[in-house]
Amino acid sequence: MSNRVCHFKLVLLGDTAVGKSCLVVRFVRDEFFEFQEPTIGAAFLTQTVALDDATVKFEIWDTAGQERYRSLAPMYYRGAAAAIIVYDITNPDSFAGAKSWVKELQRRGDTNVVIAMVSLWEFGKNAGNKADLESRRKVDFNEANAYAEENGILHMETSAKNSNNVRALFVEIAKSLPKTIQQPEREAFPIMPQKQESRNCC
Amino acid sequence: MEALADGEYDAIVMGTGLKECVISGLLSVQGMRVLHMDRNNYYGADCASLNLTNLYEKFNAGKPADNLGANRDFNVDLIPKFIMACGNLTKMLLHTKVTRYLEFKSIEGSYVYKGGKILKVPATPEEALRSPLMGLFEKRRFRSFLLFVDRYDENDAETHQGKNLKVMTMRELYDSFGLQPDTHQFISHAMCLELDDVHLDKPALATVKELQTYCYSLSRYGTSPYIYPVYGLGGLPEGFSRLCAIHGGTFMLNHDVDEIVYNDQGEAIGVKSGNAMARAKFVVGDPSYFPKNKVRATGQIVRCICFLNHPIPNCGDLESVQIIIPGPQVNRKNDIFVCSISSSHAVSAKGIYIAIVSTKMEGNDADKEVIPGLALLGHIMQRFTMVATTYAPVSDGHDDKCYISSSFDASSHFEGDVEDLLSLYKRVTGKDLDMTINADSVEADY
Numbered sequence: 330m331s332n333r334v335c336h337f338k339l340v341l342l343g344d345t346a347v348g349k350s351c352l353v354v355r356f357v358r359d360e361f362f363e364f365q366e367p368t369i370g371a372a373f374l375t376q377t378v379a380l381d382d383a384t385v386k387f388e389i390w391d392t393a394g395q396e397r398y399r400s401l402a403p404m405y406y407r408g409a410a411a412a413i414i415v416y417d418i419t420n421p422d423s424f425a426g427a428k429s430w431v432k433e434l435q436r437r438g439d440t441n442v443v444i445a446m447v448s449l450w451e452f453g454k455n456a457g458n459k460a461d462l463e464s465r466r467k468v469d470f471n472e473a474n475a476y477a478e479e480n481g482i483l484h485m486e487t488s489a490k491n492s493n494n495v496r497a498l499f500v501e502i503a504k505s506l507p508k509t510i511q512q513p514e515r516e517a518f519p520i521m522p523q524k525q526e527s528r529n530c531c
Numbered sequence: 532m533e534a535l536a537d538g539e540y541d542a543i544v545m546g547t548g549l550k551e552c553v554i555s556g557l558l559s560v561q562g563m564r565v566l567h568m569d570r571n572n573y574y575g576a577d578c579a580s581l582n583l584t585n586l587y588e589k590f591n592a593g594k595p596a597d598n599l600g601a602n603r604d605f606n607v608d609l610i611p612k613f614i615m616a617c618g619n620l621t622k623m624l625l626h627t628k629v630t631r632y633l634e635f636k637s638i639e640g641s642y643v644y645k646g647g648k649i650l651k652v653p654a655t656p657e658e659a660l661r662s663p664l665m666g667l668f669e670k671r672r673f674r675s676f677l678l679f680v681d682r683y684d685e686n687d688a689e690t691h692q693g694k695n696l697k698v699m700t701m702r703e704l705y706d707s708f709g710l711q712p713d714t715h716q717f718i719s720h721a722m723c724l725e726l727d728d729v730h731l732d733k734p735a736l737a738t739v740k741e742l743q744t745y746c747y748s749l750s751r752y753g754t755s756p757y758i759y760p761v762y763g764l765g766g767l768p769e770g771f772s773r774l775c776a777i778h779g780g781t782f783m784l785n786h787d788v789d790e791i792v793y794n795d796q797g798e799a800i801g802v803k804s805g806n807a808m809a810r811a812k813f814v815v816g817d818p819s820y821f822p823k824n825k826v827r828a829t830g831q832i833v834r835c836i837c838f839l840n841h842p843i844p845n846c847g848d849l850e851s852v853q854i855i856i857p858g859p860q861v862n863r864k865n866d867i868f869v870c871s872i873s874s875s876h877a878v879s880a881k882g883i884y885i886a887i888v889s890t891k892m893e894g895n896d897a898d899k900e901v902i903p904g905l906a907l908l909g910h911i912m913q914r915f916t917m918v919a920t921t922y923a924p925v926s927d928g929h930d931d932k933c934y935i936s937s938s939f940d941a942s943s944h945f946e947g948d949v950e951d952l953l954s955l956y957k958r959v960t961g962k963d964l965d966m967t968i969n970a971d972s973v974e975a976d977y
Contacts (some may be wrong), residue, residue, distance in 0.1 A: 372632070373631075391776040394776055394782075395776045398781075398784065399784070400785075400788070402772060403765070404632060404770065404773070
């Protein structure tokens, strides 16, 4: 059983410059840049998480800046099995933004999408030690936690420098995904057959 | 005046129609800084696929009826077109790898209207031999004509059978195979997808190439030569917009352009939106973003979007079909196109079929022009009719730095629109776009 691979589309959401790309680069390439360049060049990135009963392969879509003027296309949300909504604990607007991204996702995305809300620190303007960051904290952890719980959302505050924690987030999401519904891996030119037979995960 | 977005760009593109999105995608891949704006809060401009809310709003049609289903299940194309499986748009999708963002499904059936009946366009030589479209002897002539077209290679004189298609007209070519006028009509309209009969008296080469594209596309997926993106045509501009964005392009939906700003030489140098301005070396856009003196009207197209609670009758209950009504069959110059798609392409709620009837206007009464098409649909739950004036730019854009696309044409496919797109690309960049990619041989790229 352990060799079955399930593919899932995962989208990143959140206001500009909250650390979306930093998070995904950390997870996918295990690289860390204190000042991650705005997203350029990649259509989407992939990374796998091995669970006991299956291997989950994430196809991770970054916003590519189209969130800046709220100009994400419906295509972006479509078929996403999971979403990570990123905010910045030193910026209350980004937390309000995160809540509105949750609403937007619930309106546009699939009904069963697994949502995680994440705040990332120790990168960019959030560099510095934890104590220093706590002094600049503007979003109360408990408040964010309560909101997440109310909406059935995973919630985590994590450091961009700590790859274990970032990986743990994706493992949590992978565990929450229903492995019975498999998303097909993208082909070079995926033309679907006329009547698609339902394929099982294995 | 404030800076609009980052204030300084190489190109500002207006309108997120397919052509504009392809251009902004290609420009930003080449390293240009692009600002792309649209007055609507959705992608696609004239060729958007709308959900029920946006559709009813556009037609001032009140609230959607409850029996249609959920808003989000609908992606209703404003311009109905199918993609030739091996045509130029497919090549462009492969060239730019935008196929990574989209899924396509073939269209199940292709039909033609003849003598009051809807007949299947034969997809295989066996079907052609069984088809009631032609008599027995005509079928043999049709077969040898198709064999000639299949083998014909412009650069190989041995395949020409002594015919010079650069001189010989299409009518002469048909006659040389002894084909009857009824068969000319069927081949030209249902397979070469000519909109009228003008091509008959022009050199045959262009029409023969169209037929080759049709046959090649047909052989690729079987039942019809067409493919169509799951979730509607709106996915095409969205996909190219993502291509642009991942290469650094900036997108602003819901931002209208109030004014194009010119220098003393009359060259566009930027745009104003509200109290903000962005500068650029040139602007690109669809005709609706430019002053009336920079475009000319080229005609009118009527398009009727209909909701049905059943497949189009007499076409094998298929989930997706195209029916071509050759103009001469119903005493018109221009063909009428009927297409129907449904939940199998994720454009409607289950049980609802979207049928779109379109044709070039020949008179002033839009409702009258589409009657032969509507007559094929059976019971119609709801109908939205729009008459669009089509525009083309009056100049190539070199003098005023305003590069303007033409409106989408009346055909049922994108081949002509891609021609316009390639011309726009060349006007903007001074270069031809490499389109030599073969739809069959790209897997190695990945």
